[in-house]
Amino acid sequence: MNKSRYPTTQAIRFLRAHQAVFKAHEYAYIPHGGTAQSAAALGVDEHAVIKTIVLQNELKQGLIVLMHGDKQISVRQLARDLNMKHLEPAPPEQANKWTGFLVGGTSPFGIKTPLPIYAEAGIFDLPEIYINGGKRGLLVAISPDVLYILKPTKVQVAID
Numbered sequence: 001m002n003k004s005r006y007p008t009t010q011a012i013r014f015l016r017a018h019q020a021v022f023k024a025h026e027y028a029y030i031p032h033g034g035t036a037q038s039a040a041a042l043g044v045d046e047h048a049v050i051k052t053i054v055l056q057n058e059l060k061q062g063l064i065v066l067m068h069g070d071k072q073i074s075v076r077q078l079a080r081d082l083n084m085k086h087l088e089p090a091p092p093e094q095a096n097k098w099t100g101f102l103v104g105g106t107s108p109f110g111i112k113t114p115l116p117i118y119a120e121a122g123i124f125d126l127p128e129i130y131i132n133g134g135k136r137g138l139l140v141a142i143s144p145d146v147l148y149i150l151k152p153t154k155v156q157v158a159i160d
Contacts, residue, residue, distance in 0.1 A: 009134030010100060014110030015142075018149050022140040025130070029104065029137030035069025038139060042130065046070040049139070050123060050131040052106045054095035054115075058086040062098045064108055066119040066131070066147070071158040078118070078157045105136040108150055119152040 006012075006024040015022050027041035039046035049069035056062050057079070067073050075087040089095075092103045100112035108117055108131070123129060124144045133140040 006133070007135050007138060009107070009138065010110035011107035011132070011134030011140070012110075015140065015146070020142065020146045020149060022133075022142045022146065024133055025139045025141060027137055027139070031104065038130070039069060042139065044130055048126055048129050050129050052108050052132055054090040054099060054106060055087045056090040056094065057082075057084045060094075062090055062094070062113070063087075063116045063118065064099075064111075065155070065157075066108060066117065066123060066152065068120060068122065068158060071120070071160065074157045074159045078155060081155060081157065101132075101134055102136065105132060105134060105138070107132040107134040108147075110134060117150045117152040118155045118157075119147055119150075120158050121154040121156050122158065123147070124154070 006026055025042050027038055030037050035046050035049040035051055039049045046069040051067045051069055053065045065073050079087045098113045099106055101107055126144055128141055129144050130139040130141050
């Protein structure tokens with residue numbers, strides 16, 4: 001891959017270090033555009049665009065959930081499944097501190113602080129997924145099997 005065609009982020013370095021096969025896709029980032037905007041920009045199904053969500057529990061401990069772009073996380077179900085009292089989105093400053101990425105550019109690859117990673121089970125049924133490459137406006141296309149590098153725990157907490 002030609003390094004000069006897209007930014008070399010910590011996530012890209014991580015993927016390269018693990019010899020993961022990926023293809024980088026840049027697009028015009030629009031604040032609050034979410035996965036619908038990035039899917040439209042790349043001409044792909046929003047279901048295949050995977051969100052990286054940083055949550056925290058009642059003890060202010062962080063975790064990451066990977067979820068289909070067109071679905072939401074049932075935080076109540078996830079908290080029950082993990083025997084936690086409460087889960088909520090981590091404040092942007094805390095998410096940035098844990099991951100080293102800005103909100104809108106958060107990748108599960110190459111995070112600064114090791115956090116448990118949970119992935120919606122249906123993600124692994126897709127032939128290809130698009131996930132943040134560590135910068136706003138940068139997605140990487142990968143096989144879902146690449147996610148196994150992260151040693152995720154599969155969960156079923158998607159809601160429409």
